[in-house]
Structures are given as C-alpha cells and as structure tokens.
Amino acid sequence: MGVDMAEELLKGNFKVKNPVKVEKQAKSEPVHEQLRKRALASLGGSMVYMERKNLTWDGEKG
Amino acid sequence: MAKILMINPVIREESAPQNIPYGLTLLAGIALEKGHQVQFYDENAWRKGDKVIAEVCKADDWDVIAIGGLTTTYGSIKKILRIVKEVSPKSFIIAGGGIITSMPKEIMAWLKDIDLGIIGEAFVTWPEVLAKIDDKDFDFSKTLGVCYRDKEGNPILTNVRPNIKDLDVLPYPAWDLLPLEIYFKNSQNLLSEAAFMAKRRIDVMGSLGCSLICKFCWHLGTTGDMLVEENEAGIKDVRFTYGRNIRYFSPRYIVDMVKILVKKYNVDHAYFVDENFMTMDVASGRTWLKELSDLWIKEGLQPTSRRDGVPDDQNKGGVFWSGTSHASLAQKETLDKMYQAGCSSLVYGIESFDPVILKNLGKGVTQKHNLEAPRICMESGIIPVPNIMIGFPQETFFSIRTTIECMIKLGIHAKPHFATPYPGSEWYYTYKDSILEQYNGDLEAFIEDLGDASKITAVISHNFSPAQLLGLQMIVMQRNLRLLDQTEKQWAAANALMKPLAVPKGSFHMVNKKIQAPIEEASRAL
Numbered sequence: 001m002g003v004d005m006a007e008e009l010l011k012g013n014f015k016v017k018n019p020v021k022v023e024k025q026a027k028s029e030p031v032h033e034q035l036r037k038r039a040l041a042s043l044g045g046s047m048v049y050m051e052r053k054n055l056t057w058d059g060e061k062g
Numbered sequence: 063m064a065k066i067l068m069i070n071p072v073i074r075e076e077s078a079p080q081n082i083p084y085g086l087t088l089l090a091g092i093a094l095e096k097g098h099q100v101q102f103y104d105e106n107a108w109r110k111g112d113k114v115i116a117e118v119c120k121a122d123d124w125d126v127i128a129i130g131g132l133t134t135t136y137g138s139i140k141k142i143l144r145i146v147k148e149v150s151p152k153s154f155i156i157a158g159g160g161i162i163t164s165m166p167k168e169i170m171a172w173l174k175d176i177d178l179g180i181i182g183e184a185f186v187t188w189p190e191v192l193a194k195i196d197d198k199d200f201d202f203s204k205t206l207g208v209c210y211r212d213k214e215g216n217p218i219l220t221n222v223r224p225n226i227k228d229l230d231v232l233p234y235p236a237w238d239l240l241p242l243e244i245y246f247k248n249s250q251n252l253l254s255e256a257a258f259m260a261k262r263r264i265d266v267m268g269s270l271g272c273s274l275i276c277k278f279c280w281h282l283g284t285t286g287d288m289l290v291e292e293n294e295a296g297i298k299d300v301r302f303t304y305g306r307n308i309r310y311f312s313p314r315y316i317v318d319m320v321k322i323l324v325k326k327y328n329v330d331h332a333y334f335v336d337e338n339f340m341t342m343d344v345a346s347g348r349t350w351l352k353e354l355s356d357l358w359i360k361e362g363l364q365p366t367s368r369r370d371g372v373p374d375d376q377n378k379g380g381v382f383w384s385g386t387s388h389a390s391l392a393q394k395e396t397l398d399k400m401y402q403a404g405c406s407s408l409v410y411g412i413e414s415f416d417p418v419i420l421k422n423l424g425k426g427v428t429q430k431h432n433l434e435a436p437r438i439c440m441e442s443g444i445i446p447v448p449n450i451m452i453g454f455p456q457e458t459f460f461s462i463r464t465t466i467e468c469m470i471k472l473g474i475h476a477k478p479h480f481a482t483p484y485p486g487s488e489w490y491y492t493y494k495d496s497i498l499e500q501y502n503g504d505l506e507a508f509i510e511d512l513g514d515a516s517k518i519t520a521v522i523s524h525n526f527s528p529a530q531l532l533g534l535q536m537i538v539m540q541r542n543l544r545l546l547d548q549t550e551k552q553w554a555a556a557n558a559l560m561k562p563l564a565v566p567k568g569s570f571h572m573v574n575k576k577i578q579a580p581i582e583e584a585s586r587a588l
Contacts, residue, residue: 011239012101016121
C-alpha cells in the first residue's frame with residue numbers, strides 16, 4: 001500500500017508531519033477472521049462454528 | 063492554533079461500519095470554522111487496529127486528542143486511550159458524548175488518561191475549551207459543562223452548560239473528513255424496499271431530543287434534561303429530569319444540507335437519526351414535517367418513483383429518506399405528505415402491546431395506538447418498522463402472550479430486543495443496585511458488556527431470569543403461543559419461589575419531575 005492511500009487514513013485541513021503508513025496486510029482482515037465474524041453472526045441449526053485457535057483443551061497429556 | 067486529532071471509536075464491532083459519526087463530525091466542523099488545525103481518524107470505518115492507531119497518534123505533535131461516542135463505545139475508547147497515552151503522552155485528552163455524560167465520575171475514575179470531559183451539549187463548550195487551550199490556559203474551573211481534574215486528579219464537575227436556542231446556527235458536519243466510501247459500501251439495509259436498494263446512504267439529523275419520558279431512553283443533556291447538583295456528600299454530580307428543551311432544525315437547513323450531500327457525494331438515501339420525528343412535529347404545531355416534505359419536493363429531492371406514482375424499484379433518481387415515528391402522534395395527513403416526498407420507512411417503538419407495561423413506560427401510548435399506528439403508516443405507503451422489546455420490569459406470561467397475539471394480528475415478525483438499563487436512562491438509576499449485584503459489584507464490566515440490546519446484560523424484569531428471557535425471546539420470534547402456554551404451566555409453581563433479580567430503588571441521579579435545564583434565551587452565532 002502506498003503513501004497516498006495511507007494518507008487518506010487521516011483527513012484534515014493541514015499536512016501532518018508523519019503521514020501514516022499502513023502495511024499491506026493491515027488493509028483488510030484475514031479471511032479466517034472475516035469468516036469467523038460472519039459465521040458467529042449466522043449461528044443456528046446446522047450453522048455451527050469451531051474456533052481455530054484459543055481452544056481451552058489441548059488434549060490428554062501423557 | 064492547537065493541533066487537534068479527533069478519533070471516532072468503533073461502534074458495534076460485530077457489524078460492518080454503517081453508523082456515520084454525526085456528533086463528532088459536527089464538532090469537527092465547528093473546530094474547522096474556528097480556524098483550528100484538525101485531523102480526523104475514523105477507526106469505526108477503517109477498523110485497522112492497534113498498530114495503525116499508534117501510527118495515527120505519532121503522525122504529529124497533537125496538542126489535543128479528542129474522542130467520544132455512545133456508552134456502547136466504552137470498550138473501544140478504553141483500548142484507544144491506552145495507546146494514545148503510551149504514544150502521545152503530552153497530548154491533552156478530551157472525551158465527550160454519552161459515554162462520559164451519563165456517568166462522568168465513574169468514567170474519569172476508570173479512564174484516568176482523560177484530562178477533561180465535556181458533559182452534555184458540546185456545541186459551545188468544545189470551541190470554548192479549544193480557545194483556552196490555544197491560550198495555554200488549562201484552568202477549566204469556570205468553564206460550564208465540563209468535568210476537569212483537580213491537582214490530585216479528582217474529577218470535578220462544573221455547572222451545566224445551557225442548550226443553544228437555535229440549532230440552525232450549527233455548521234454542517236465535516237463529512238469531508240470521513241472515509242465515506244467505506245460507509246457507502248454498507249448502505250443497504252432491510253427496513254424497506256427503498257433502503258434495500260440504497261447505494262449511497264448517509265445519516266442526517268433533523269432534531270435533538272424528544273418530548274417523552276420513556277424509562278428506557280436517555281437524552282444526556284441534549285434536551286434540557288440534565289442538572290449538575292451536589293449529592294448527599296456535597297459533591298457535584300449529574301442528575302437527569304423530565305425537563306425538555308425541544309429543538310429542531312428548520313426545513314431549509316435540512317434540505318440545503320441534503321442538496322450538498324447529493325452534489326458532493328451523490329447520496330440516494332438520507333437516514334434521519336432523530337429520536338422521534340413526531341414529537342418535533344407536534345411542537346411545531348404540526349407544520350414541521352409538512353414543510354420539510356414540501357421543500358424536499360420543491361428543491362428537487364423527491365424520488366422520481368414518488369413523483370411518477372410508480373413502484374420504488376422503478377426509481378430513476380432523487381433521495382429517499384427514513385426516520386422515527388410515534389404511535390399516538392403520527393397523523394395520516396402528515397404521513398401521506400412524507401410518503402410523497404420520498405419517506406420510505408419509519409421506526410415505531412412499539413415495544414409491547416400489553417396495557418400495564420405501556421402504562422408504566424412513560425411513552426404516552428395505549429394498546430389501541432400500537433395496534434392502529436402501523437396499519438395507518440402502511441396505508442400511507444411508508445413501511446412501519448415496529449420494534450418489540452421483552453423483559454420489562456412488569457413483564458409476565460400474560461404480557462408476552464398479548465404481544466404475540468398482536469404481532470400475529472398485525473403480521474409483525476420480530477426477534478425482540480431485551481429491556482436494557484442503559485446509563486442515563488431512568489431504568490439504569492432505578493435498578494443500579496440490581497445491576498451491580500448481577501455483575502458482582504463490577505459496574506465497568508456491565509458497561510463493557512453493553513451492546514445494542516440484542517443480548518441480555520443486566521436483567522430488570524421482576525419476574526423472569528436470563529434463561530427464561532432467552533427462551534421467551536425465541537418464543538416471541540416464532541410467535542408460538544403453544545410453547546408459551548406450556549412454559550407458563552411448567553413455571554407457575556417455580557415462579558412463586560423465585561427471588562427477583564431486579565428490585566427498584568430511588569436514586570440521586572434521577573429526578574422524576576419536569577425540571578427544565580437551562581437554554582439560551584436568544585439565538586446567537588457560535
């Protein structure tokens with residue numbers, strides 16, 4: 001993402017000292033996050049969702 | 063002049079950005095008019111996260127960083143302020159809006175990085191504060207409508223700032239500072255066929271406040287309802303009353319604003335975020351909405367489908383609009399005019415069809431009004447959006463049954479909201495002890511939990527538990543009277559043994575009287 005796009009993040013009536021630069025991956029949420037949000041908003045019946053991370057159980061030890 | 067960074071926090075993280083920040087951009091417009099150096103970052107639109115917020119804070123040497131919003135933005139504001147203080151520690155942090163007005167002492171205690179809170183209406187206070195900062199004068203003890211910190215960091219409230227007399231003196235919001243294309247992508251909504259087709263919808267405001275005293279609602283000083291007085295301990299704090307300063311923009315102000323929005327951004331739908339169109343119309347002697355509709359047509363904003371009398375899916379241009387109504391105050395003649403001008407939908411806070419609940423709500427409607435109003439609205443061509451709520455303090459199986467029966471009669475499908483005691487509302491102060499009990503004494507946890515009332519936070523029903531209310535919500539959505547009967551039969555014996563979660567109590571913060579807060583005597587430029 002170039003500076004032009006980054007500058008649009010801040011809008012105002014003067015030029016800022018350090019225009020904001022955004023790394024490309026920050027442009028949009030990763031697909032798994034987008035999917036997670038949409039899925040959680042659609043829960044019901046056979047529409048279920050399982051967390052990819054943050055599982056509280058990590059398997060039987062030993 | 064001070065360099066000001068204004069940050070719009072995230073509203074409703076669970077849904078795409080669609081609520082355009084009206085108040086904050088209006089204040090940005092005022093600051094620009096006064097000649098300040100202003101930059102605006104809309105995290106609600108961009109949703110870029112912590113790293114970018116930090117970059118924004120490093121973009122310049124900000125004299126002031128200002129933030130604000132509804133109480134439901136608390137979590138986002140808390141996160142943003144933590145970054146602000148770390149990255150830009152010398153900036154003077156100002157917070158405003160509902161989040162701080164409803165509970166200034168608590169918010170200043172929880173968010174210690176806030177240097178100054180603007181309490182109530184900010185139109186005059188905000189530029190006055192900025193002028194003082196320009197003069198390096200940080201003594202706000204004589205400034206009306208603020209919560210400043212004393213030398214020990216304790217929050218001190220000053221007296222209430224009078225409402226301005228004439229809203230037309232306000233500039234238009236500084237929409238140029240927003241990434242509007244992000245909001246336009248989410249223009250479509252499902253409230254009407256016209257809104258479903260919207261490609262460039264924008265929020266506008268035609269009035270402030272409402273004349274009614276619904277116990278679930280809050281105005282937070284914008285409608286002459288707020289006092290600052292000493293509590294039992296001799297400490298000044300906010301109190302809310304039934305006082306009402308009714309104010310609305312002139313049709314000329316509104317129509318000229320929408321014409322600019324069409325010219326600059328090609329908007330095709332104006333969503334009025336007003337609390338209640340109809341109380342304003344009543345206050346105007348039933349002229350305001352008719353004049354607005356006439357001017358909308360005269361100035362060429364009328365959708366062609368309404369002009370030509372064809373279905374809206376054949377519309378070729380013009381601007382549809384939508385807003386809020388009231389069951390006992392809407393009149394057929396006015397609705398017909400509004401339809402002609404392009405009004406596509408009106409939200410009716412029906413809430414319940416039960417006479418006991420309605421009587422206790424302060425809304426000024428009866429079951430008969432609620433039954434007739436949606437039909438009259440539909441006959442005008444405007445789509446009514448009848449909101450339903452459950453979990454009222456007086457809710458019973460009987461009241462739920464009444465509501466379902468009326469929903470079936472009127473063809474209403476709804477997944478009801480839960481009665482929620484938002485800070486600033488009469489319910490909040492009446493049930494504050496019960497709220498605390500339900501959150502193990504942690505009020506901040508309750509505030510962070512608040513959303514759009516589609517989930518249960520604190521229960522204020524005297525009869526039902528959270529589990530029961532969740533089940534009842536599904537039963538109402540399914541309009542299933544058989545399940546309701548079975549549930550009532552099963553629970554009848556258990557109910558007699560249950561201790562209610564919510565018990566009402568009086569509070570210093572709520573004055574159940576019509577005590578008018580001050581308003582300026584005459585119109586004046588800001």
